[in-house]
Amino acid sequence: MSSYYQLPPVLFNIVCIKRIRNVTIRQQIGLEETIVKEIEQNQLTWYGHVQRMVEGRLLKIALKWMPKQKRAGGRPKKNWMEGIRKAMNERNLNEGQWEDRKQWRLGVGQRRKAF
Numbered sequence: 001m002s003s004y005y006q007l008p009p010v011l012f013n014i015v016c017i018k019r020i021r022n023v024t025i026r027q028q029i030g031l032e033e034t035i036v037k038e039i040e041q042n043q044l045t046w047y048g049h050v051q052r053m054v055e056g057r058l059l060k061i062a063l064k065w066m067p068k069q070k071r072a073g074g075r076p077k078k079n080w081m082e083g084i085r086k087a088m089n090e091r092n093l094n095e096g097q098w099e100d101r102k103q104w105r106l107g108v109g110q111r112r113k114a115f
Contacts (some may be wrong), residue, residue, distance in 0.1 A: 037109075040087040047084050048098035088115040 026032070053060045071077070088094075091104045 013069045040083075041109050043080075043084060044087055044091075044093070045105070048101070048108070051098045052091075 022034075026034070030057065047063075050057075050059050050063055091107050091109065093104070098104045
C-alpha cells in the first residue's frame with residue numbers, strides 16, 4: 001500500500017513542512033494510482049474470490065444476505081455492493097467474468113508482482 005509513512009524519512013519531512021500536494025508527490029515518486037484505487041482493486045479481487053466459491057459457503061451466503069429492516073429516512077447511504085458495482089462499471093467488468101481468474105485479474109488491474 002502506498003502511504004506517506006512508507007516514504008523515506010527525508011521526503012516525509014519535506015511533505016509535512018512544505019505542504020506539497022499529494023498529486024505532486026505521487027508524480028515525483030512515480031506512483032500512478034491513489035490509495036482509493038488500490039482499495040477498490042483489493043475489494044474486487046476479494047469479491048471475485050468469494051463469487052468463485054461453492055454456493056453453500058458461509059462467506060457467499062453473507063455476501064448475498066439482505067437485511068429485512070428498512071433504512072432510516074434521509075439520504076440513502078452507499079452499501080458495499082454499490083461500491084463494487086461502481087468499480088466494476090469503471091473497469092468494464094461484467095457479472096460472471098470472475099470465473100476466469102486471469103481475465104478477472106487483468107480487468108481489476110492487479111498483476112502479479114515480481115520478486
